[in-house]
Amino acid sequence: MKLMICMDDTDNLESKGTGWLVEAACxxxxxxxxxxxxxxxxxxxxxxxxIPYTSHNSSMVFTAKTDVAPExxxxxxxxxxxxHSAPxxxxxxxxxxxxxxxxxxxxxxxxxxxxxxVLTKSQAYTLAEKLGIHLSEHGxxxxxxxxxxxxxxxxxxxxDGRFRGWYHLGQAGSVMTAGELRSYESIEDIRTPDNAPIEDARRIRISDQLKTICMNGRSTLLVHPADSDGIHAVLAKEELKRF
Known part of the structure; x- marks a missing residue:
């Protein structure tokens, strides 16, 4: 059985973010x-x-493959x-x-x-009840x-969204092929921001920290179109903030 699970608003300005709590629960x-x-x-x-929120108003989602009942x-x-949620x-x-x-x-x-x-709790509960899914508040x-x-x-x-965590697969400026990068479990696909696929033989200049986004339902590494030498560069941290 597959379950989709989301938690939101578990932190305050002094605590670690919701992502840390979700990771610990997993x-x-x-x-x-x-x-x-x-x-x-x-x-x-x-x-x-x-809309009250701590810092960015973002929620954290993961899926479970399990034989344990949703209840x-x-x-x-x-x-x-x-x-464990913050005061x-x-x-x-x-x-x-x-x-x-x-x-x-x-x-x-x-x-x-x-x-x-701006949506309301009433709207959320009404939809959850109509669909017959679990939705609950805890403080x-x-x-x-x-x-x-x-x-x-x-x-x-x-x-929509970015996947939690940064991946260290080599020194900044190193060049790897798309195929080599796809061999890592955390990188399911490699594309440009306009959704163009990158073939395995293409060369990519990496940074010391790589982050993937959710595109076409997959953990996707985004790269710029190739430069004059035929090498793609991964999007910088600031460029990923729009996803």
């Missing part, structure tokens, strides 16, 4: 033998004066959020078994709206349920 569940867990994706939501995940992660935070949790087409459409629509509209105002539900939709949409 380590604990792995140690419990509950299954295997995907890379964690970060999804940027609408930044607006009417057990809900019980464990609810307690985890209530124990003053407004944690939300959403858990969705691999959804059917119409559920996907509804979740994606909500996620895309959350990138440009504070519980406003994190909006981002938790939206994050699932954005991960399903497949072309």
């Amino acid at each position: 380590r604990e569940m792995t140690a419990m033998g509950w299954g295997s867990y995907s890379m964690i994706s970060r999804h940027q939501l609408f930044v607006h004066p009417d 057990k995940y809900a019980e464990f992660l609810s307690a985890y959020l209530e124990t 003053g935070s407004d944690p939300g949790l959403c858990i969705v078994p691999e959804p059917e087409t119409e559920t996907c459409k509804a979740l994606i629509s909500f996620g895309l709206r959350a990138k440009k509209e 504070g105002t519980g406003g994190g349920i909006i981002g938790a539900l939206a994050g699932i939709g954005l991960r399903l949409q497949g072309n």
Whole structure:
């Protein structure tokens, strides 16, 4: 069974971000033998004066391959959020078994709206109840349920967000082929920002830290079009902030 899980708004200005908490929860569940867990994706939501958030208003999503019932995940992660979330935070949790087409459409629509509209808890709960999926709040105002539900939709949409973590695969300025880079589990695809594929034989100049984004539902390394020597360069950290 595949589950999609999102947590949002677990931190405050003094604590580590939600990504750290999600990563720690995945380590604990792995140690419990509950299954295997995907890379964690970060999804940027609408930044607006009417929306309370800690620093960036982003949610964290991962998938689980597991034989453990969704109800057990809900019980464990609810307690985890209530124990480990930072004081003053407004944690939300959403858990969705691999959804059917119409559920996907509804979740994606909500996620895309959350990138440009001020949405409410009532709207989030109404949709979750209609779709029959787990959505719960675990402290504070519980406003994190909006981002938790939206994050699932954005991960399903497949072309939003950056994956957590930086990869150190060589010295800055080193040149590797696209095929060599694709041999790493964390890099599923390599493309230009306009979605043009990069063939395995193409040469890429890397930086000392590489980050992937979610494109076409895959962990994708973005590179610039080739220079006059036929070499592509990875996008810099600042250039990735728009994803």
